[in-house]
Amino acid sequence: MGEIALIIIAVAAAVLVIFLVVLIVKFMKTVDEMNRTIAVVTQDTDILLKQADTLMAKTNTLLDDMNRKIATIDPLFTAVADLSESVSKMNRSGNDFATRFKGKAANAGKATAIVTLGRSAGKFFNRKKSRA
Structure with a gap:
């Protein structure tokens, strides 16, 4: 009986060892x-970092170029703003002149109408006097 128990324990230990060996092989x-x-991720990361460095250098160069160009164009925008302001002032002056001229033209039109009416009346009375 003790021998059977020993065989069972030996078989159980052998099964356990086989199971552990399979488990260790899979783990390895x-x-x-x-x-x-x-290793692959490390290589890919190195490549990506080199490309990112190159991209950053190109981006910095492009940004510096844009800043220089914007600095060159800034006076142009200032000049355009000044010109726009001058044109706006001229437009206001033209409108003011037109408004004043319109008022004077209306008065001149009334005066012309009165003079014309006076001439017509004068001609009418002169005709009446000549007929009489």
């Missing part, structure tokens, strides 16, 4: 795959 494969993945 997983660790190897993880190491390969880490």
Whole structure:
């Protein structure tokens, strides 16, 4: 009976050892795959970092170029703003002149109408005097 128990324990230990060996082999494969993945990611990260550095350098160059061009164009915008203000003032002056002229033209029109009426009346009375 003790021998059977010993055989059962030995078989159970052998099954446990086989199970542990299979588990360790699978774990080692997983660790190897993880190491390969880490190596690939590290290489890809290095490539990406180099490309990012190149991109940042080009971006900085482009930004410097844009800043120089904007600094060159700034006086142009100032001149256009000044010109716009001058044109606006001229427009206001023209409107003021037109408004004043319109008022004077209306008065001149009334005076012309009175003079014309006076002439017509004068001609009418002169005709009456000549007929009489």
